[in-house]
Amino acid sequence: MSEPAAAGSAGKRRVVLALEEAGAPDFLFELAALLARGQSSALIAQVRENLDLGVAAALPFVQQIDRRSAASRAWTPAHVSQTRARTERQWQQRLAALGRANLLQAQFEWVRGSRRDFLIGGLASQDVLVFGSWRDDGQAGEPRIAAVCLAHHVNQSVITAAQSMSEAMGGVMQVLQAGRRDSFEGPPLAARSMRVEESLEAIIATAAAVRARILVLPRTLCGPDASGAVDAFLARPGRCIVVMP
DSSP: OOOOOOTTSSSSSSEEEEEEBOOOOHHHHHHHHHHHTTTTHHHHHHHHOOOOHHHHSSTTTOOETTTTTOOOOOOEHHHHHHHHHHHHHHHHHHHHHHHHHHHHEEEEEOOEEEEHIIIITTTTTTTTEEESSSOOOOOSSOOEEEEEETTTTOOOOOOOOOOHHHHHHOOOEEEEESSSSSSSSSSSSSSSSSEOSSSHHHHHHHHHHHTTTTEEEEEOOTTTTOOOHHHHHHSSOEEEEEEEO
């Protein structure tokens, strides 16, 4: 079993790809690899363990139904272990191929906890977080990328990450200016900006209105109460969020 390494134990920036056990579309892996390669960072895939499977295995009346034959059998702890080992093997193979293709150090970890803890709790201060809808909506074409900056502070890592994604993926980048001031302080931005009130709910609503599929946020907006707004954005398949330090 692969266990989470101490966050930032080596003092190096990591790109953490947060995954559900059910799976993830290819674009999430490609996006995480792009960010890791651009920043010379290690890529860590953290898969949230489905603890409900173990709970169900302890109940004597829970049955497993075969999708093809409709035959049923008892769901036991042994089946949970087999499923977990198969899942880990599949993720390890996928990450190994991604690491070879992108010359990256790629590592797999199981994590436990609530979605909120899973997304934000175990990160080091310099980690980049990538997560999104595990189902792809099959849409082709250019990805729309919305980068969010607070009006009183231009987070250059957010802008740089969004620009690199836009260039590599042929996407359209837009800056959402969150705050009450009329203009950014700092260097001029190379993308059209739109003003929005400084709340994560308002920002996510604006990102959805401009059809953004990739939302790049500063860490300061992703506190313990962010999970509701995040879930609202990710309710539609094919969307993802990148959290920058």
